[in-house]
Amino acid sequence: MKRLVFSFLVLIPAALFGQLYLQDKPLDVPYVPSKPEVVATMLRMAKVAKGDVLYDLGCGDGRIVITAAELYGIRGVGIDIDPDRIQESKENAAKANVGHLVKFMEQDLFQADFHEATVVSIYLLTSVNLRLRPNLLAQLRPGTRIVSHNYAMDTWKPDDSAIVMVNDTTHNVYLWIVPANVTGAWEGSWTDGAAKTAFGLDLDQHFQWPSGNLKLGREEIPLTEIRLVGDQVQFTAEPEDPSRTPRMSFTGKAAGNDMQGTVEIGNPDGRKTQKPWKAKRAPLSMKPLAAEK
Ligand SMILES: C[S@@+](CC[C@H](N)C(=O)[O-])C[C@H]1O[C@@H](n2cnc3c(N)ncnc32)[C@H](O)[C@@H]1O
Numbered sequence: 371m372k373r374l375v376f377s378f379l380v381l382i383p384a385a386l387f388g389q390l391y392l393q394d395k396p397l398d399v400p401y402v403p404s405k406p407e408v409v410a411t412m413l414r415m416a417k418v419a420k421g422d423v424l425y426d427l428g429c430g431d432g433r434i435v436i437t438a439a440e441l442y443g444i445r446g447v448g449i450d451i452d453p454d455r456i457q458e459s460k461e462n463a464a465k466a467n468v469g470h471l472v473k474f475m476e477q478d479l480f481q482a483d484f485h486e487a488t489v490v491s492i493y494l495l496t497s498v499n500l501r502l503r504p505n506l507l508a509q510l511r512p513g514t515r516i517v518s519h520n521y522a523m524d525t526w527k528p529d530d531s532a533i534v535m536v537n538d539t540t541h542n543v544y545l546w547i548v549p550a551n552v553t554g555a556w557e558g559s560w561t562d563g564a565a566k567t568a569f570g571l572d573l574d575q576h577f578q579w580p581s582g583n584l585k586l587g588r589e590e591i592p593l594t595e596i597r598l599v600g601d602q603v604q605f606t607a608e609p610e611d612p613s614r615t616p617r618m619s620f621t622g623k624a625a626g627n628d629m630q631g632t633v634e635i636g637n638p639d640g641r642k643t644q645k646p647w648k649a650k651r652a653p654l655s656m657k658p659l660a661a662e663k
Contacts, residue, residue, distance in 0.1 A: 395451050395478070399494045403430050404519050405536045408543065409437050415532060415545045416489045416515040418442050425449065425487040427479040427494070427502070432459025432472070434491045439468035448474045449482050485509040493519035500524055504660035512550035512624070513600030519543060525663060526577045529599075549578040550601040550624040554656040558649025560633050571649060577662055580605070589615060601625060613638055620647065627651040 404412070412434065418424065422444045426434040429448025436459075438446050448459050459474040475482075479502065484490060487510060492499065499521050506516060520542050522528060528544040535541075556571040570585035578598050584591045584607040591607040598604075601624045609615035616638070622631020630648040637643065 397451060398479075398498045399428055401430055401452065401455060402493070403433060404493050405534075405541070406433075406437070407536050408519055408534050408541045409434050411532055411534045411543050412491055412517040412519060413438055413441065415530060415543055416491070416517045418444060418489055420444065422488045423447070423486055424489040424491065425482075425484040426491045427482065427484065428492065429459055429474065430455050430493075432462050432474055435459070435472050435474075436463050436466050436468055438489075439463075439471040440466055444471065446472045447484070447487075448472065449477050449479050449484070450474070451476065451478050480505065483509070485511070488514055490514065490516045491518075492516070492521075494521060496521045496524065507548065507660045510548045512548055514548040516546040516548065517543060518546075529578065547578065547600050549575070549598050549659070550603070551575065551656060551659050552580055552598065552603060552624050552629070552651075553659070554651045554653075556629065556649040556651045558629070558647055560645040560647035562643075562645050569649075574657075575659065575662075577659065584618070586615060591615070595619070598624075603629065603631070612636070622647065627653050627656075 418438055420443060422442070424435060424438045424444060424446040426446070426448045429435055429450045432448045435446035435448040438444050450456050450459070453476050456474045456476045463469045463472045463474070490506065490510065494502070499518065500523060503523055503526060522544050523546070526546065529547050530545040532543045533540055534543060552573050553575045554573060556573065558571060559566045559568045571582060572585070573580050573582035580596050580598050582593050584593060589609060591609050593605045594608055595606040596604070603624050604621045607618045609617070617636040619634045620631060622629050627650055630646070632644050633647045634642050634644050
């Protein structure tokens with residue numbers, strides 16, 4: 371009887387506690403593997419393809435990284451703080467014959483360097499995602515896809531989401547595309563043969579949603595139809611009086627403090643002309659996206 375009481379009072383709580391505490395390393399999330407149907411949806415939503423490099427932060431038994439290597443032949447890295455999970459992942463990779471494509475590392479995901487990833491998968495918790503968000507935005511290149519099982523990122527709304535039903539249980543999958551940071555003051559121009567028209571852009575940004583104005587001469591025109599997907603940017607400046615200043619629709623690519631692309635200008639006679647444009651940002655005017663709430 372005494373032994374039974376000891377089991378209940380000491381062993382069971384110790385076992386439960388062990389789920390969230392490994393020696394001196396706390397687990398931020400307990401181990402719960404994603405079902406194969408959910409893994410397949412995560413990889414499909416991320417549009418995983420040849421040449422991608424996938425990082426699973428908190429990789430459990432390695433199933434997401436291993437499935438991606440099996441289905442798409444891509445390289446992957448799994449990071450988990452629990453040495454048992456890493457051991458299991460390595461054994462599973464060997465069984466699946468993808469040991470040459472995948473790597474598993476025992477590490478705290480908050481200390482991890484995952485900047486080379488083109489796809490990141492997570493199955494954590496909203497609170498953990500929010501702590502991780504600044505690292506994701508600081509390390510990942512524009513265009514990198516992040517897929518999350520069940521947990522979102524508060525005001526960083528996903529670019530896409532899906533529901534997967536497995537045995538009457540609903541699983542949510544969320545997708546984000548890391549946006550370029552286009553915030554700040556830009557000086558630009560478009561060219562038409564030898565003629566050059568100068569303009570300014572003042573841009574703010576809430577994750578993948580920029581807003582701002584275009585300055586043309588003394589006119590300040592609010593931007594509409596703004597879209598930013600990775601490093602691909604598009605916006606329109608529609609002046610109040612189109613007979614004086616035409617409608618301008620810009621498309622382009624952002625790379626650090628440079629943007630360039632094509633602007634389509636509507637002429638009063640209904641014709642449209644396309645001209646190349648370029649802009650440079652004053653580097654100190656850029657605001658960090660990671661500071662967004
Ligand atoms: C819910 S499981 C997800 C496993 C796997 N990604 C999947 O979807 O099947 C969360 C994993 O995160 C790991 N984990 C928890 N805190 C961590 C941390 N700070 N750093 C790295 N891994 C952590 C746990 O050990 C566990 O394996």
